[in-house]
């Protein structure tokens with residue numbers, strides 16, 4: 521089936537509210553709410569498509585945008601590639617130029633609206649931070665460094681250290697301060713190794729589920745289980761595996777687009793790679809060394 525390339529705009533106003541619109545009943549995925557946007561025409565850049573569609577649908581001018589997430593999604597009747605951008609700056613006041621209902625919605629209320637299935641990953645991309653610090657091993661020194669360097673909404677802390685019992689107090693302190701803490705087999709926020717991911721038939725019953733992925737098959741499995749976010753690795757050579765095979769950034773980008781959910785770049789990446797990773801559609805960077813004091 522031909523893939524329909526769609527430019528999608530997540531328009532945010534100063535107080536953080538997001539602009540959403542209701543699709544007409546006769547449209548594909550009709551009656552559901554959407555982020556405004558539409559098909560990229562032949563010869564158009566993504567910027568041109570965003571500017572044209574948003575002007576046609578809402579009567580405003582897009583002045584500045586940056587990539588949020590790209591999602592390939594196969595509906596039974598249509599295959600789409602949603603190229604989703606955050607609109608930071610615009611001129612005018614959005615209104616439904618095609619008669620469609622348009623509302624400003626606080627981020628925390630988006631979950632109360634019904635969106636097409638492909639949008640689940642977009643909603644998660646809006647909530648998740650750009651940084652995932654992996655603690656392996658966990659140390660008091662690193663926990664202190666992280667809480668001094670990052671606010672609770674800027675960081676997910678993934679405790680990969682299996683031997684963490686002496687740090688249980690520090691971990692509950694982190695949670696009390698509001699830091700999301702990801703652990704294997706946690707009832708709230710659980711992580712699956714690729715081996716666990718491959719062996720599962722159904723999604724475990726947790727609020728947030730993440731997984732490690734290394735190839736297409738694992739990403740398809742994460743899509744099927746509706747995993748909320750993934751780590752794609754190894755992107756580059758790491759000091760711990762100097763001679764190992766790596767994906768490289770081109771392959772990372774391809775895999776991230778195939779994933780329905782936000783994808784962090786992991787393996788041989790550090791904070792200096794952040795802009796590059798975001799430009800390729802990553803949610804951000806995950807790592808061990810990248811999140812240690814010098």
Ligand SMILES: Nc1nc2c([nH]c(=O)n2[C@H]2C[C@H](O)[C@@H](COP(=O)(O)OP(=O)(O)OP(=O)(O)O)O2)c(=O)[nH]1
Pocket residue numbers: 526527528547548549553554555556557558559573598600602636637638639
């Ligand atoms: N704009 C938009 N489209 C979405 C979202 N989620 C999602 O699955 N889609 C799908 C539905 C459609 O198959 C396709 C978007 O096409 P569209 O109908 O908006 O295209 P268009 O504005 O050029 O409109 P039209 O003239 O063809 O009706 O992407 C979303 O959040 N926003």
Ligand SMILES: [Mg+2]
Pocket residue numbers: 556557558559577
């Ligand atoms: Mg449209």
